[in-house]
Amino acid sequence: MMRLLVIAALAATLAACIPMPQRVHDEFSRYDGERPNNFLTGRHRADQDEPAQGVGE
Amino acid sequence: MTRLANGLALCALSVWLSGCTSFRDVTFANYQEFAGPSGEYYDTPLASGQIIMTGSKAPTDILLGVMPREFSPYIHLGIVVIDEGEPYVYDETGDPSLNLDPEVPPTSTIEGHVRRVPLERFVERYFYAEIFEPSGADRAKVAEFARHHLAAKTPFDPYFDYNDDSAFFCAEFVARAIEYGGGKRVSIAPNRPNLSVSVVMDWLGVPEETIATSSLVDHGNPVMRMSNYSDSEIFALNAFKQEIHRRFTADQTIGNLFRWDGMRPQMRINGQRLLDKSLAKAKDLPPDRRLIEAEIRAIADRLYGEFSG
Numbered sequence: 416m417m418r419l420l421v422i423a424a425l426a427a428t429l430a431a432c433i434p435m436p437q438r439v440h441d442e443f444s445r446y447d448g449e450r451p452n453n454f455l456t457g458r459h460r461a462d463q464d465e466p467a468q469g470v471g472e
Numbered sequence: 473m474t475r476l477a478n479g480l481a482l483c484a485l486s487v488w489l490s491g492c493t494s495f496r497d498v499t500f501a502n503y504q505e506f507a508g509p510s511g512e513y514y515d516t517p518l519a520s521g522q523i524i525m526t527g528s529k530a531p532t533d534i535l536l537g538v539m540p541r542e543f544s545p546y547i548h549l550g551i552v553v554i555d556e557g558e559p560y561v562y563d564e565t566g567d568p569s570l571n572l573d574p575e576v577p578p579t580s581t582i583e584g585h586v587r588r589v590p591l592e593r594f595v596e597r598y599f600y601a602e603i604f605e606p607s608g609a610d611r612a613k614v615a616e617f618a619r620h621h622l623a624a625k626t627p628f629d630p631y632f633d634y635n636d637d638s639a640f641f642c643a644e645f646v647a648r649a650i651e652y653g654g655g656k657r658v659s660i661a662p663n664r665p666n667l668s669v670s671v672v673m674d675w676l677g678v679p680e681e682t683i684a685t686s687s688l689v690d691h692g693n694p695v696m697r698m699s700n701y702s703d704s705e706i707f708a709l710n711a712f713k714q715e716i717h718r719r720f721t722a723d724q725t726i727g728n729l730f731r732w733d734g735m736r737p738q739m740r741i742n743g744q745r746l747l748d749k750s751l752a753k754a755k756d757l758p759p760d761r762r763l764i765e766a767e768i769r770a771i772a773d774r775l776y777g778e779f780s781g
Binding site: 432436437439440441443444445446453455456457 | 574729740
């Protein structure tokens with residue numbers, strides 16, 4: 416019974432995961448918030464009152 | 473009295489067992505009608521052939537929103553049809569199935585066809601929904617098109633190919649219905665140039681062009697709005713998306729806003745902070761679209777720096 420539950424859980428996890436090639440994965444990993452004047456990340460505002468916190472998750 | 477109580481209990485039980493609820497039984501915190509009764513569904517403006525458009529704050533939907541050249545706050549759309557006295561939404565959507573090969577994109581495993589969902593269940597899935605008249609089209613013909621393709625089980629097009637008439641994606645389903653109803657053929661616009669987005673689109677096999685949804689309806693004049701959020705919060709969500717869209721220039725990477733958690737994109741903390749602050753600020757503001765857009769832009773300027781883009 417336990418084995419069945421483990422298999423079911425594994426199957427559910429696999430079904431829920433979307434495998435992607437490295438080149439696509441890299442696009443989601445390419446955080447360039449350290450770049451000056453990035454107007455989506457605010458890293459250049461680190462000395463201001465509300466600096467964004469970069470990756471941080 | 474006991475007989476009445478038994479009757480009510482039986483009625484409630486039958487509704488529970490059938491899983492059915494009438495649209496009239498559902499209460500939205502924010503329910504507005506901007507037009508007079510249509511005569512089709514009690515005293516509401518609801519009518520078959522109207523177009524429903526939804527907004528969402530799900531990260532996947534925010535990601536899809538930055539891709540088109542023209543900003544649109546809406547993420548999914550369908551056609552309202554009144555069947556047997558109850559309002560439904562006919563729409564095109566699909567679900568991915570199991571896939572273990574990273575070179576096989578999820579688009580190639582997605583299957584679905586035109587479906588029919590009770591209006592209240594459709595609306596409850598989103599941050600808000602607005603209903604519009606179809607642009608320059610006969611509503612009865614639009615509804616006829618929807619019913620035909622439900623019966624035909626016309627498949628969902630996961631490749632978002634507008635040139636392929638054998639399958640539809642959601643906006644194409646609506647666009648084709650409006651054309652069938654006598655409206656003009658909608659325009660296809662290229663996505664904005666962005667190398668990072670191109671990598672993902674290339675993998676998915678999706679062309680880098682999309683339907684300009686603004687041409688489908690008169691955006692300025694909704695017939696109805698339904699949400700469990702206030703107008704100010706709805707306008708703030710739209711203003712947040714518009715600000716992100718404005719700042720997602722050709723040199724930005726997807727990774728600057730999103731990370732992948734294995735199943736779907738998640739917003740990074742910088743974008744999430746702007747979203748959270750936008751919705752929090754909305755609670756203090758009157759439902760004035762322009763005022764809210766200015767306030768959200770000011771918050772983005774403080775967080776990210778002033779951007780004239």
